[in-house]
Amino acid sequence: xxxxxxxxxxxxxxxxxxxxxxxxxxxxxxxxxxxxxxxxxxxxxxxxxxxxxxxxxxxxxxxxxxxxxxxxxxxxxxxxxxxxxxxxxxxxxxxxxxxxxxxxxxxxxxxxxxxxxxxxxxxxxxxxxxxxxxxxxxxxxxxxxxxxxxxxxxxxxxxxxxxxxxxxxxxxxxxxxxxxxxxxxxx
Numbered sequence: 001x002x003x004x005x006x007x008x009x010x011x012x013x014x015x016x017x018x019x020x021x022x023x024x025x026x027x028x029x030x031x032x033x034x035x036x037x038x039x040x041x042x043x044x045x046x047x048x049x050x051x052x053x054x055x056x057x058x059x060x061x062x063x064x065x066x067x068x069x070x071x072x073x074x075x076x077x078x079x080x081x082x083x084x085x086x087x088x089x090x091x092x093x094x095x096x097x098x099x100x101x102x103x104x105x106x107x108x109x110x111x112x113x114x115x116x117x118x119x120x121x122x123x124x125x126x127x128x129x130x131x132x133x134x135x136x137x138x139x140x141x142x143x144x145x146x147x148x149x150x151x152x153x154x155x156x157x158x159x160x161x162x163x164x165x166x167x168x169x170x171x172x173x174x175x176x177x178x179x180x181x182x183x184x185x186x187x
Contacts, residue, residue, distance in 0.1 A: 020077030020088050030145040035075050037138035038159075042068040044131035051124040057169060060102055064162065067095060071155060075142070079151045091154040099161040106168045111177035117167075120181040121174035128170035135163040 016024045017032060025031060045061050045068070052058040070089035077088035119129030139159035145151060171177040 020073065030141070031075060031149060034138065034141040034145045035072050037134065037141040038068055038072045038075065041131060041135045041138050041159075041162075042072075044127065044134050048124065048127045048131055051127055052173075053124070054172075057172070060169075064165075067091070067158075071158060074152050074155055075145070078149075081150075090152055091158045093154060096154060096157050096161055099158065099165050103161065103165050103168060106165070106172050109176050110168060110171050111180075113177070114182070116183040117171065118181040118183055119170075121170070121179050125170040125173035125180075128166050128173060132163050132166035132170065135159055135166060139163060 012027065015027050017027050018024055019031060042065055045065050049058055049061050049065075052061065071091050073088045074090050077086075119133070120126050139156055142151070142156045142159060146156065171180055174180045
């Protein structure tokens with residue numbers, strides 16, 4: 001259990017912050033940048049939940065918010081594939097499979113795509129598109145981190161599937177895709 005009696009610590013005033021193993025890194029470190037993008041994705045999901053009228057979708061988004069906190073901890077903790085016991089929550093293939101199952105469940109009811117979809121439609125769809133685009137950036141930030149740091153290989157896969165899920169959830173919020181705003185090239 002985490003207990004926070006005081007929010008400010010002054011330990012980050014010099015531009016450094018602590019990571020999962022207790023060491024300190026620059027707040028500009030790719031690990032911190034990636035974690036910030038994941039946090040921003042989670043915040044966007046919080047907005048989406050407030051606009052959500054479907055209880056099933058709301059529950060899915062709330063579960064994903066919990067998982068994104070785990071993912072943030074995963075990024076924060078140095079990865080050791082050989083460790084018998086992980087010191088931080090880790091994203092697993094089972095978590096990715098859960099997103100894929102949800103993707104399949106939502107996609108089967110959507111109107112087939114005949115064009116690219118523009119972000120918009122209902123307020124809920126629009127905010128899910130914003131969350132999707134922020135999630136795509138988080139994935140890119142994680143891939144940048146992966147160029148210099150060994151991290152859990154399931155993390156970028158999870159973010160890739162999550163952005164796909166947010167896309168189909170946005171379509172579902174647009175009357176199962178019937179009211180999507182479609183791209184019309186050259187207009």
